[in-house]
Amino acid sequence: MRDWLEPLIALGLLGAAGFSDLVGQSAVLWLNWVSPRRFLLCLAGGALLFVASAVTWALGLWLCALLFHLPLSLARSFYLVAYAHVPQLFGFLVFLPHFGAYLFHLLRAWVFFDLVVAVGWTTGASLPVAILCALPGWALHFSLTHLGWAWDLVPWRRLAGRK
């Protein structure tokens, strides 16, 4: 594969996964009375934040791998994190009523275990070590890309009086 193609594919994959994830969680934007223009801006901005957050995860993974003396370069860490996000392409399904709420957690867990398996496979690390390497970055990534905090901003008090 050409040298420039792999990072491009990884970035594209992360961007698409981030956009899909944001579409799935977009209910919170509607409920906060966001205008159509700002809605689209939020989706685009959110996808960029998602990529940045995944890069942070890759960085965390690389640092942990260094700590455990695992043969893992920074670039390879980034690719592993990016490819682990393939299930997240279905993140838009989180928009589904009722089932979406469960799917959100299922996809997050799936991405995490994807990375654990990939780290174990690539570096020959044992399962506990692979989990320890993947966990800190994942926790940060999960917190940064979960829009749960935005629910507190929804003007619920006006529910009964909404015209």
Add this chain to the structure above:
Amino acid sequence: MSWIGERLWLLWCFFWALSLFVALGSPFEALRWWAGWKRPPAEPLPPPEAPGDGPFVVYLTGVAGFSGDFLSRRERGFLERLKARLPGLRVVDDVFPYSATNNPLDGDRLLRALWVWLQKWRLRIPNNVFDLLIIMHNIGQTLVSSDRRYGPAYNSGVARAVAQRLQQKGFQNQPIYLVTYSGGAQIAVGMAPYLKEILQSPVHVISLGGVYTDDPGILAVDRVVDFKGTRDHIMPGVGWLLYPGRWRAAFFSPWNQARRQGKLHWHACGPISHIGSGDYFSAKKQLADGTPYAEQSANLVAAVIERG
């Protein structure tokens, strides 16, 4: 795979793809209204009626509903029987519970022509494949109502429409009886907290074969009375199956809290099925003592309302 097997497989895949498409689209109506992207349709209201003593009943139909104005002949018959038993009864039966804005399927919608076409064929050939899309749409709205993310917006919209109709019927803060069939039960429970907040009145839910989820609105309902036929196995069980908050193990769920508070009451009402010729509104099928099913349903609901 045989030729028939391949076609059946394709049909099966098409069914699930269609279900997914309908389900994904179902939150849009409530969200667009809530976000202010779409104004609710302006509807001419009839002049308000003189204030009355009631009782006040709101009828919410099942997931086969098409609009507030359209109720099946059997359901109309049931409501007529109910009115005959309760002098002074005022019934709100023109709210379409499967829309946050009380917008019927033949109202101001993008796919209006499709819904009207389906309804036309449904009336010509009852209980056929044309029902499927309408039922799918309404199940999608029931899921929206029960979802913790979309539910507050959706249910407040329905509550607003119901409150408006009740006030137009001469409502004066008497207890409200939400008489529901099938999926209408979830909508009733979902909107109960908002209806209570708007009208400041006790809210009772009476259901015939009600499909209940683990909606936290159940805590705002003063009493739930569910009548269930002994042949009505599947539909009421769907709520239990899909919503873990209904399970006994979910000790602190709103459903189990309401159960412990003694708000929930179940009664078996004979060999009645959920749909078909032997359902709760059947005037032809009779119990062993000769009472038609519809007659019995009206008697049971009237008795609950009379007891207050």
